[in-house]
Amino acid sequence: MSTPSLAERRAAVPHTSMFLRMLVRAAVMRRGRAASALLAMIVAAAVATAMMNLYVDVQAKLRKEFRSYGANIVVVGKDGTSLPADALQQMETALGGRGIAVPFAYVVARATNGQSVVVVGADFDRVQKLNRWWSVSAWPTGEGEALVGMRALPVVSPDGKPFDLSFQGHTIHLKPSGTLQTGAAEDSRVYLPMPEFLAWSGIQTTTIEIAANGSAEEINGIVGRLSEALPVADVRPVRQIVEGEARVLGKTRATLYAAAILIILTAALCVLATLTGWVFDRRKDFAIMKALGASESLISGFFAAEAASLGAVGAALGFIIGIGIAAWIGRANFNAPVVPRFSVFPVVLAGSVAVALLSAIVPMSLLRRVQPAIILKGE
């Protein structure tokens, strides 16, 4: 291009763009150094984003895992009475979709050989969701089928043949569909589908087991709401489950917190080291600007703007990558992606810009004390 046309073009460009131009040219001309500084920024922002996202999301993910321990709230009729017929509906309304409620009804029946055995009416679809640790050989599917506990089997049906159970003069003929093994009280029981159980024994739901999602305080809140909704019932949290969960979750969170702080600190230090080197490297630009008559505040503004834009661009790119990392960790470890939390972005942005500014301020205050001539001489 010819000189006059360049001069013409330059004259046409407003002077305010000089500042911007210097910013952009500085990045373009020293691509290598600018890129390495930006890379450090991006990595730091990505790691910080991923850690913050995980820290917030992991609790929800782990809570879901803990729900596989089963019910954390039990509802029973006061003084061993049955619950009202609409108890389950009331519980579900009060829960508002924040958990699963499973009805059970218990009676003691007599087997053909005269031995007593506990028979339970249950909703098998819900039980399968609630008690995933149950080891069942085959769930009952058709009418007249029952799930027989491992230890109850020799009593009611030693050779696996159909058997009779009687309760208050009513007899029911059942066929074992499969066996149930839990290692606890369930092994000594016989489970029937609720409608058949009701038709046979006439006993309504006596117990509702609820697996509710939430922290220990939220569970206590839910217990309060449930007992308000159903005053005739005794609602209590299963302390074994609630406290165990709170304990393990608390420790995991604390470890995660410590790890997040360490990692974010390392990343910030990395950025600090790289950016300080970058700014220090450009002491010649600084000296030339000063020699050409730029004011202190203009130069400070220039370097601050440079650092801030580097921080902002790094934070934006790093945030996207960080969300990706968090999602990958979620998928790899929990088989469910971590939901991106955009509320983390302002924090990451502010942190990145602050670290970038901090790394510009340190070399700047050093350079300010030095005469431009000395720097230009190369000493």
Place this chain on the structure above:
Amino acid sequence: MFARLLYESFRRQKRRKLLAGVAITLGVAVATAMIAVATDIGDKINRELRSYGANLLVTPQEDTIDVEIGGVNLKPPSDGNFLSEADLPKIKGTFWRHNILGFSPMLPVNVTVGSSGRAQDATLVGTYFAKHLVFGKDEFTTGVRNTHPWWKVDGVWPADDSSEVLLGEHLSQKLQLRTGDTLSINGQSIHIAGVLSTGGAEDGQIVAPLPVAQRLLGKPDAVRRVYVSALTKPEDALARRDPKTMSGELWDRWYCSPYVQSIAYQLQEAIPHSHAEQIRQVAQNEGTVLSRIKGLMLLITLAALFASALAVSAAMATAIFERRREVGLMKALGAGNLAVAALFFAESTLLALMSGVTGFFAGSWLAHRIGRSIFDSQITIEPVLFPVIMAIAVVVTFAGSAAAIRRAVKFDPVFALRGDA
């Protein structure tokens, strides 16, 4: 000459070396702490998961079925078989005795409580609270305070050789009795040491020292079932196989792994005429929770390693980039690329080793602090971690320097000396 160059480089550029050294130290410290925490977190969380209570249940081999609803026993108590209390300390003689954190025997007895006018039936359970036992040279304390950590007592825990009892919360409301009152059990007056709250069936029962229950039942030495709390390894394909179908070597591996199944098997061996079964609600779920938390920490440790590697590389690159003039001078004096690179690599290695040692100890201290403040226990640092960490430090420092050294070496000495970098 080479050694002298190296020595002088460290002597004269103390500030610069210190800066790079601090970066490496920090990076290594974070890496050490994270690796130490991640390798130990499985064990720590496993112990925390024991707050869910026992994961194994030992019952008599020829056991009759339980007839109980909501913790109320509806079967005559003298029915069925019993285990012998004298056999219990043998639990601590099994192969995985160090994994067994505690056990509690239980002996339920149906009793009548209250004075003759307002008498009612209740279940009294005899157990250990914090019983001191001796097996061989081992001395240990075990009981429900250990295996059932969610049990809370308003009052005091009774001594295991006393004849004081704990009264379940609901039963105490029903009987209108409090801590310090006396309760009539089968006509005997017994002092209530405290009110027990468990959120489970025990809230409607009486919990007493084991000898009290044995005396009420008239069967000294009898125990109905034993809850065992053991540290186990999450179930894998081998654990799910039927041990009866295993060949010799495989069986040995199964036997010597702390699976809940193999511990159950060993408990059956230790206690005559017993049947041990995993409590699936507790045993099956801790594996998933544990593997999730371990996996999470592993991935986070990778992120930490990555971040610290980057910090070290960045510091090294900056340190070398600033020394282009030196490179130019050396090259102008006739040094070959190899000689220059060798000097820089030697410097990096030395720096990595020195800072690596400092970083390792700083990281160990950090891991100890984390263990102490979060888990109230030491995080053990395997000695094998030291060479691993040192190797990582050297490799990362090398890798971080490599690109910068290559660029520095490639630079034309004329430009470097003129300062046109």
